[in-house]
Amino acid sequence: MYVAVKGGERAIENAHGWLAQARRGDVSVPDLAVAQIREQMALAVDRVMAEGSLHDPDLAALALKQARGDVIEAVFLIRAFRTTLPRFGASVPVETGDMQIIRRISATYKDAPGGQVLGPTFDYTHRLLDFDLADGAAPAPAAEAPPTPGPVPHILSHLGAEGLMQSEHAPDPGGTHDVPDLTRAPLEFPAARPLRLQALTRADEGFLLSLAYSTQRGYGRNHAFVGELRIGYVRVSAHVPELGFEIEFAEILLTECETVNQFQGAKSEPAQFTRGYGLVFGQSERKAISMALVDRALRARELGEDIGDAPAQDEEFVLSHCDNIQSSGFLEHIKLPHYVDFQAELELIRKLRRNAAGLQDAAE
Amino acid sequence: MTPLLQVEGVSKHYGAHLGCGDVTFTLWPGEVMGIVGESGSGKSTLLNCMAGHLAPDAGRVVFDTRMHGPRDTVTMTEAERRWLARTDWAFVHQNPRDGLRMNVSAGGNVGERLMAVGARHYGDIRAQAQDWLGRVEIDAGRMDERPRAFSGGMQQRLQIARNLVTGPRLVFMDEPTGGLDVSVQARLLDLLRGLVRKLGLSAVIVTHDLAVVRLLADRVMVMKDGRVVEQGLTDQVLDDPQHAYTQLLVSSVLQV
Amino acid sequence: MTAAVVHGAPSRRPPTHPLREGAQVTRMSAYNFAYLDEATKRMLRRAILKALAIPGYQVPFSSREMPMPYGWGTGGVQVTAACLVPEDTLKVIDQGADDTTNAVSIRKFFQRVADVAVTDHTTQASIIQTRHRIPETPLLEGQILVFQVPIPEPLRFLEPREVETRTMHALEDYGLMQVRLYEDIARHGEIARAYAYPVRVEGRYIMDPSPIPKFDNPKLDMSPAVQLFGAGRECRIYALPPFTRVESLDFDDYPFTATKAAGQSCAICASAVSYLDEVVTDDAGGRMFVCSDTDYCAARVAAKQGDAA
Numbered sequence: 001m002y003v004a005v006k007g008g009e010r011a012i013e014n015a016h017g018w019l020a021q022a023r024r025g026d027v028s029v030p031d032l033a034v035a036q037i038r039e040q041m042a043l044a045v046d047r048v049m050a051e052g053s054l055h056d057p058d059l060a061a062l063a064l065k066q067a068r069g070d071v072i073e074a075v076f077l078i079r080a081f082r083t084t085l086p087r088f089g090a091s092v093p094v095e096t097g098d099m100q101i102i103r104r105i106s107a108t109y110k111d112a113p114g115g116q117v118l119g120p121t122f123d124y125t126h127r128l129l130d131f132d133l134a135d136g137a138a139p140a141p142a143a144e145a146p147p148t149p150g151p152v153p154h155i156l157s158h159l160g161a162e163g164l165m166q167s168e169h170a171p172d173p174g175g176t177h178d179v180p181d182l183t184r185a186p187l188e189f190p191a192a193r194p195l196r197l198q199a200l201t202r203a204d205e206g207f208l209l210s211l212a213y214s215t216q217r218g219y220g221r222n223h224a225f226v227g228e229l230r231i232g233y234v235r236v237s238a239h240v241p242e243l244g245f246e247i248e249f250a251e252i253l254l255t256e257c258e259t260v261n262q263f264q265g266a267k268s269e270p271a272q273f274t275r276g277y278g279l280v281f282g283q284s285e286r287k288a289i290s291m292a293l294v295d296r297a298l299r300a301r302e303l304g305e306d307i308g309d310a311p312a313q314d315e316e317f318v319l320s321h322c323d324n325i326q327s328s329g330f331l332e333h334i335k336l337p338h339y340v341d342f343q344a345e346l347e348l349i350r351k352l353r354r355n356a357a358g359l360q361d362a363a364e
Numbered sequence: 365m366t367p368l369l370q371v372e373g374v375s376k377h378y379g380a381h382l383g384c385g386d387v388t389f390t391l392w393p394g395e396v397m398g399i400v401g402e403s404g405s406g407k408s409t410l411l412n413c414m415a416g417h418l419a420p421d422a423g424r425v426v427f428d429t430r431m432h433g434p435r436d437t438v439t440m441t442e443a444e445r446r447w448l449a450r451t452d453w454a455f456v457h458q459n460p461r462d463g464l465r466m467n468v469s470a471g472g473n474v475g476e477r478l479m480a481v482g483a484r485h486y487g488d489i490r491a492q493a494q495d496w497l498g499r500v501e502i503d504a505g506r507m508d509e510r511p512r513a514f515s516g517g518m519q520q521r522l523q524i525a526r527n528l529v530t531g532p533r534l535v536f537m538d539e540p541t542g543g544l545d546v547s548v549q550a551r552l553l554d555l556l557r558g559l560v561r562k563l564g565l566s567a568v569i570v571t572h573d574l575a576v577v578r579l580l581a582d583r584v585m586v587m588k589d590g591r592v593v594e595q596g597l598t599d600q601v602l603d604d605p606q607h608a609y610t611q612l613l614v615s616s617v618l619q620v
Numbered sequence: 621m622t623a624a625v626v627h628g629a630p631s632r633r634p635p636t637h638p639l640r641e642g643a644q645v646t647r648m649s650a651y652n653f654a655y656l657d658e659a660t661k662r663m664l665r666r667a668i669l670k671a672l673a674i675p676g677y678q679v680p681f682s683s684r685e686m687p688m689p690y691g692w693g694t695g696g697v698q699v700t701a702a703c704l705v706p707e708d709t710l711k712v713i714d715q716g717a718d719d720t721t722n723a724v725s726i727r728k729f730f731q732r733v734a735d736v737a738v739t740d741h742t743t744q745a746s747i748i749q750t751r752h753r754i755p756e757t758p759l760l761e762g763q764i765l766v767f768q769v770p771i772p773e774p775l776r777f778l779e780p781r782e783v784e785t786r787t788m789h790a791l792e793d794y795g796l797m798q799v800r801l802y803e804d805i806a807r808h809g810e811i812a813r814a815y816a817y818p819v820r821v822e823g824r825y826i827m828d829p830s831p832i833p834k835f836d837n838p839k840l841d842m843s844p845a846v847q848l849f850g851a852g853r854e855c856r857i858y859a860l861p862p863f864t865r866v867e868s869l870d871f872d873d874y875p876f877t878a879t880k881a882a883g884q885s886c887a888i889c890a891s892a893v894s895y896l897d898e899v900v901t902d903d904a905g906g907r908m909f910v911c912s913d914t915d916y917c918a919a920r921v922a923a924k925q926g927d928a929a
Contacts, residue, residue: 008721009724012725080686086657183684186681188680190783316780316783325689326690329690330690330853332689336751337714337722340832340895343881343896344833348879351810351879355808469803469807476795476798479795480793480794480795480798484872485872489802508807
């Protein structure tokens with residue numbers, strides 16, 4: 001007699017045991033310390049923090065270790081941890097004009113107050129494998145110079161002073177009360193720009209990169225220049241009502257990108273430049289530039305530009321598909337058993353074939 | 365008799381640009397009104413304001429509803445307007461692709477309006493769809509084909525059948541013969557004239573083609589730069605135009 | 621589920637760092653009852669109450685990231701977490717069976733974070749979380765059935781835009797749905813939908829019953845149990861209060877029929893009325909049919925053995 005297959009529970013336990021062993025790999029090779037990942041896989045850590053939307057390099061490094069280097073799996077671990085954390089409030093908006101700059105470039109001005117700073121970049125390196133690195137060679141000490149004193153104003157502020165740049169205004173000037181929170185309220189359409197930016201900053205880097213690329217190839221083209229890309233440390237503070245003043249509680253590394261885009265003018269507004277904006281945790285300039293391009297593409301409707309079939313201009317399309325935890329979860333669920341639905345489909349196909357055969361017989 | 369449609373002082377701006385300005389007219393049951401003008405004259409803007417696709421900046425569009433008598437459709441709820449759009453009103457687009465579901469069969473396209481108002485008997489829906497396909501001269505054998513495979517003229521006739529199947533009391537048409545070959549236009553016009561006469565349709569037809577107006581419309585309104593420059597009985601306006609612009613329009617047609 | 625009981629105060633853990641201050645915080649004891657904090661559960665309960673008040677209407681809620689992937693039942697898990705009290709007895713099924721991997725995984729999750737009693741028996745469960753089936757054993761008043769929903773929007777594949785589908789629901793603009801069914805009959809001679817067969821709730825909202833086979837659709841109608849539907853990734857909760865009228869869409873001359881494998885009965889318990897899975901037994905085309913609902917099947921076998929003894 002047939003006996004239904006049992007033992008799902010034991011199979012799962014055994015699989016998890018195997019996973020733990022596979023994660024560790026060959027035990028004759030030393031175990032990887034979380035600190036090593038944090039220090040030497042810093043850009044992977046930054047990406048996990050950005051897409052996990054939790055700034056904590058140690059936890060991100062641990063997640064990468066636990067996920068065997070699978071970045072999306074690591075992001076997932078961080079998100080699932082983040083969701084359980086209590087929420088005390090929102091910080092005061094960070095002032096990126098006061099950033100301690102480690103890198104700052106502009107494609108629109110050769111020179112500007114504060115200068116251009118290349119910083120620790122892969123740009124201009126020749127992509128040749130460094131076999132000395134395999135032997136653990138220590139790098140030669142880098143050249144040092146005193147930091148630029150004082151705040152470094154944004155390059156686009158010079159255009160703004162001339163009235164050539166569309167000005168941005170905070171939805172809630174000076175306050176933090178009505179900051180929308182994607183993780184506390186369901187995303188509903190149409191979404192306002194603050195909510196869009198929030199979704200984009202934690203969006204999948206690969207997805208944003210492809211969308212941004214598509215705008216440059218003509219699918220929602222908007223003529224972007226990188227007005228400024230800056231990477232550096234900013235101070236984070238919060239207003240504590242009980243104390244009656246702001247306290248500073250962290251210093252974090254951010255990447256900010258502002259694009260300058262032509263705008264022909266419409267209705268009541270004269271021709272001027274408009275801005276696409278990207279802001280991402282850590283050193284993540286590919287993501288920040290992509291985000292700025294997509295942000296600008298999503299403003300097409302608001303600016304009264306022609307809307308075609310370009311995916312990057314379609315708010316519902318972009319925001320509904322940019323989150324890699326949602327995307328991969330749904331993609332992976334098709335691995336789950338679908339016996340019942342498949343059985344129903346099987347019966348339907350058989351029945352339709354019987355109907356068709358019946359019709360054919362009747363015709364003959 | 366109550367007018368079917370009363371348009372009072374309807375204006376619509378696009379920023380500083382005038383779409384249409386201060387348009388007023390009355391449509392009586394069984395009457396066909398033609399609106400002519402060149403592109404950019406505001407005739408399509410006016411049509412879309414009347415049909416509830418655009419919200420006018422000012423003015424009233426009062427429709428004589430079956431249930432509640434004359435009602436201003438501008439201040440109605442969206443739900444009420446949509447209900448009107450699928451019962452008492454019909455809208456024939458210039459491009460049949462805008463008015464048809466291209467991935468639904470011809471029969472399904474005609475049946476949709478019936479189902480939207482509650483028809484639930486497949487056989488009846490199909491019989492009515494078939495009847496209407498016949499009336500617009502589409503072979504019943506093509507009922508289960510998608511309109512993608514149809515010629516432009518057939519698509520337009522299908523769109524007309526889809527719109528008329530529920531017996532609408534007011535039909536809006538936006539350049540119904542635009543984009544078709546001349547010989548196809550003639551056949552479609554002939555068909556439309558037959559339907560208008562037989563069913564006693566009330567309609568507002570926007571067109572730049574004076575031949576369409578001559579053949580279908582009882583009255584005509586001439587628009588230029590968003591304003592109505594002349595209106596009256598079709599024969600009167602076309603045979604004895606008073607406004608310089610209408611004279612120009614009429615003479616340019618005669619030259620062709 | 622007994623009346624609403626609040627378990628413990630909302631989580632007020634200090635923001636200690638699990639790595640820098642020892643690995644104590646991430647232990648399971650640090651999680652609130654049923655994993656979610658009380659504020660989140662309150663948000664969920666409000667959404668559930670609203671859903672019950674407007675049967676068939678999709679209530680947006682702020683779905684949380686859960687420690688299992690979106691698409692694996694996070695919506696159902698959140699709804700279950702919001703309903704659970706310590707006195708509950710939980711049953712979890714996937715494809716009708718208690719021992720499929722995803723059912724096992726979700727049941728273990730709740731044993732771990734809520735320490736509730738679990739059961740395989742439909743009659744003993746106060747909450748049943750399910751994916752793709754409704755148990756064969758009729759549900760009773762007081763029971764809660766929680767469905768996992770992948771795509772809550774029945775109009776989604778006709779119209780991809782959320783703004784447009786919400787308007788269609790609001791205005792009861794459902795002609796397009798019926799057109800889809802019309803097209804099926806025109807092409808195939810019948811409505812070619814085997815599962816996730818759309819229903820109309822109390823003559824108002826069209827609802828996706830989740831991917832249950834259409835065989836199960838009649839069980840939705842006038843059920844004495846509370847039926848809750850959770851879609852985590854899509855941030856929607858909807859519900860059928862007890863004794864709600866649920867009709868499967870059809871035409872007068874092509875009425876809905878609840879079908880299953882034609883002319884077969886279960887090879888284990890011989891039931892001719894339950895939904896059957898087809899099992900391939902060899903590579904020469906041999907196959908047999910067994911109950912998809914394992915508890916129902918086992919109970920019938922046990923009853924027969926009892927009779928024989």
